[in-house]
């Protein structure tokens with residue numbers, strides 16, 4: 136944010152802005168990539184822990200050492216206490232066997248489940264003793280972090296006697312990092328692992344990340360993108376990967392890698408990669424042996440095949456089971472596993488075929504293979520049948536595999552959910568999916584119990600979170616880190632509630648002040664429904680640009696192409712008919728009880744109605760509203776809710792870290808503006824298409840809005856924005872490159888009543904360039920700012936449409952009377968024409 140922009144937005148003088156900007160810069164540097172700035176700050180503890188600060192390991196393992204180091208650091212920071220004399224007792228860390236040996240006669244649990252721990256506060260020979268005992272050293276490390284969480288969240292220690300173990304064995308994050316350092320669908324800087332085609336020299340961030348992951352029970356990290364993974368099996372790269380494994384090992388996070396199924400050909404130079412070819416089998420065995428020589432604890436491999444251009448067994452008429460098993464057999468002697476992704480579909484579907492349906496693909500392909508996968512294969516299934524949508528039903532495949540290990544794939548990086556620029560706490564969405572009952576075999580089969588292996592008695596299963604962290608503070612936005620935290624906590628225990636996790640995270644990260652905790656948690660819990668309310672409706676799936684950024688609105692982008700993310704809207708209605716009777720038959724993939732519910736319009740839950748059925752705009756919902764009226768209402772409601780997030784945050788001023796306060800305040804202000812743009816795009820698009828007026832008269836009418844294309848223009852020329860719905864009225868103005876003028880102006884005459892007003896300027900902040908704007912009245916400049924944020928797209932559209940609101944010099948609005956002129960002046964950059972959509976004048980009170 137520029138200094139002038141800071142001054143303008145905060146109503147402060149230039150020098151203060153300069154100092155604040157300097158503080159931001161210094162702060163960003165100081166805080167960059169420090170896991171201590173996430174939930175491991177150890178600053179929010181209530182300061183009255185009774186955990187003895189004299190801490191020792193009973194064994195000599197690396198993980199016990201990490202645990203002791205962490206406890207010393209955390210307890211000392213939270214209690215302010217220094218390691219003291221042994222009269223105050225001690226805290227010990229070890230395995231259950233080590234505890235038994237060290238404290239003979241002490242009653243200890245007979246057994247702890249794999250990676251489980253026991254926390255106990257007792258008295259030993261008259262002195263306080265806190266025991267952190269693991270089933271093994273890994274369990275002890277998890278126990279240490281759990282103890283610290285208890286201190287940080289103010290838990291009662293008087294009767295501490297707790298046993299915990301993870302609900303499922305596979306608890307991994309997947310990174311989509313490329314060898315060149317670019318993180319696919321990462322919104323937070325370059326890779327912490329790779330740069331310039333090789334592993335980075337400095338892997339301290341990999342270690343720091345592993346510490347963060349371990350603190351919430353995550354035990355695996357797949358470091359490279361599932362696309363184009365072949366180069367990662369080159370000998371030089373394997374050496375580098377071994378260094379990453381070394382960097383994460385002290386925290387018990389095992390390395391995993393994505394592999395390209397065509398590697399025998401691409402890397403090995405074989406003529407084929409047919410998984411049933413003996414040479415191919417031999418190649419994989421040798422390659423896997425080579426890897427394990429250098430990375431003896433490799434957790435396993437992940438495969439994306441026959442999907443979105445990635446090669447796969449279909450090239451040879453082989454099945455995913457054939458491909459998975461050749462890898463599984465090579466990995467089995469080393470204890471490694473294969474995560475074979477069920478995200479396999481044809482992205483060249485025929486839009487004109489009303490039976491074609493991408494949602495069917497995973498079940499159609501994998502269900503017939505049930506029972507054919509090797510015991511160390513886990514089929515990794517995205518939570519919905521399409522692709523990490525803000526709203527989509529649970530994938531029916533979870534209920535379609537009874538003799539196969541299963542894992543759910545969630546997405547921590549907010550690819551379709553605001554890309555960390557919007558606050559969206561994902562735990563409520565994940566909980567909805569994890570708690571969903573698929574009723575397989577006409578009994579209760581919750582998704583969480585299926586992936587735990589309980590429902591179908593499977594030995595393996597788990598949760599994978601696509602994280603895509605980067606060097607710009609992990610997930611970039613501080614509050615987005617609640618999602619990484621929540622993922623780990625839910626993988627450890629999917630029965631935790633989203634509220635409980637939010638409260639834990641807030642207490643550890645922001646403050647233990649009850650008002651702060653209540654406010655932040657309320658905001659977090661409201662954020663996902665809010666995002667859904669201003670970006671989509673009734674299960675349409677995404678309305679964003681699906682072939683590009685996945686960020687701003689682009690309603691047509693999903694239609695009339697082979698990708699199958701269709702919503703099939705027209706003048707009469709919208710939605711995909713996925714019924715068995717008249718549609719694609721997708722609803723029949725669910726177990727009978729659910730299939731029946733989804734088959735009928737009357738019983739389909741309304742938040743998924745348009746996913747399963749094509750409905751007329753005039754269809755009346757349970758509320759009595761028509762579908763189109765719902766579209767109008769929910770988008771206006773969503774923008775109000777987005778603004779409310781900012782209002783809630785404002786109440787925290789002075790109660791939390793000022794830097795965090797300002798950072799999130801600016802983010803929420805941006806989000807509220809972007810929500811308005813989303814609302815207007817969707818409302819004007821479907822208003823035009825359906826031709827049905829809004830009963831409240833809002834669609835197509837914007838009180839106080841003055842379009843740039845209607846202004847008196849100098850240097851600016853009117854442009855068509857693509858897609859049209861991303862600009863108010865479909866048009867904007869941009870500086871004319873052929874004009875000799877250095878700046879361009881748009882001027883309006885104010886004709887409303889006299890008073891004080893906030894003036895919002897909707898402009899386009901293009902990627903990779905910095906245009907400048909000023910707003911003035913009657914020839915006098917009031918405020919100026921730089922369009923220097925980082926948004927997708929080099930052309931003006933909804934990706935980069937941004938709102939700047941001027942509240943006047945004293946924050947009480949700008950004085951206007953009839954006849955006054957308002958002027959926006961844009962100074963283009965070489966590749967940013969300072970494009971402008973409109974200004975909007977709203978009464979200040």
Ligand code: GCV
Pocket residue numbers: 311319320360361362439478522
């Ligand atoms: C890694 C979506 C994303 C792709 C991603 C793919 C996947 O389609 O947009 O970037 O590819 O999912 O999960 O494989």
